[in-house]
Amino acid sequence: MDELKPYTPPQREISRQLQPTIDIGGLPQEPELMPNYYGKLIDAMAGMSSKEAEPVGKNKLAIKRKNAMLLIDRVINNIPAVWGINAHKLLCRAFGAFIMANPALNQKNINTIPINYEVKIPFREHCADMGYDVMPHDGSPAEKRRANAVLRKVKQRTYEDLERLRNARATWTEALKKGGKSLARMGEPDAIDKDFVNYSFIGSRGIVDGFINITIDPKLVSDYLILLPQARYHRKLLKVKTKTAYLMGLALLDHYIKPSNVKRGVNNRMKNKAVLQSTDLPTIEDIEGAIDPDTGKRTGGKHPGHWKPRIKEPYEKALDELYAVGFLFDWGYFGKGGKALTDKEATEGGADTWGETYLFYDIQYGNLTIEHS
Helix, strand or coil: CHHHCCCCCCCCCCCHHHCCCCEECCEECCCCEEEEECCHHHHHHHCCCHHHCEEECCCEEEEEECCEEEEEECEECCEECCCCHHHHHHHHHHHHHHHHHCCCCCCCCCCCCCCCCEEEEEHHHHHHHCCCCCCCCCCCHHHHHHHHHHHHHHHHHHHHHHHHHHHCEEEEEEEECCCCCCECCCCCCCCEEEEEEEEECEEEEEEECCEEEEEECHHHHHHCHHHCCEEEEEHHHHHCCCHHHHHHHHHHHHHHHCHHHHHHCCCCEEEHHHHHHCCCCCCHHHHHEEECCCCCCEEECCCCCCHHHHHHHHHHHHHHHHHHCCCEEEEEEECHHHCECCHHHHHCCCHHHHHHCEEEEEEEECCEECCCC
């Protein structure tokens, strides 16, 4: 990948925005890059949808993805079990608030220091981050009524997500390093699989005095979260509406801030086929078929010849959504030597050539972007 290094994006120091800034009612304001946990379960939950749920008995639904399973009631307090990315957004925000409320917490002192399991998230700020217009545009009574009406609707939706998080229980298997003290990398020697069975995410919950109050489940913290490395979650992802763009944004962010990628100066590029695998879009193999080893051609696809409308166009639509919400600073296709490609140049070789082409991108936070080297 050395041939790609001539491309030089805007640069930015990464450390400044990772700390809480001013206080809101005595609480630290969440930075634009919030802390979060990185783990198989959290990653799998981002792509879970109740549309793919399977009935379990009369009253339960099982949602499965990447060998992780959520078990949830069909109806919770008269609320149908509709599970999507908004529940994942709220959980990530709660995890970020928990980390910031317990900055000294680690495996060595978990049994010796007081832990604050209850987190508080400013409700109006959360609504604004989600893209809801809950602030009055002026001081008129009509405008105040409009803003309050929107706020009431969002409050009900947030209550519903809180109920879903409270009632969902997760079962999954995750690889841990020898000794079981931290998460293992894929293929790491001597790693052991640990089964996590029937875990809750949160306990008490509510919206009180302008804050979303959530108690993180202590068993989840002591048995699982404390084993995980910390990652980042971009607040602009809260505004993303489609699952395709949301999953893409999570993958792009993970690659962008990974220390080894930053050190090598390759954190702002990924092959299209790698980005595609992180989304819910069909793969090139799904549409065009597998490559026949005898002929070198693809056969057996569901819609051969239609990869552009079924893959490329929704892929670019997701990138445009990430740009529109302020997550992406810029994106484009690049070839060897860091050469910017036109749409024709990136696609004229067919699906496989497009898949091997690099997506170059920059993620925005504050007014600038993250440094690459």
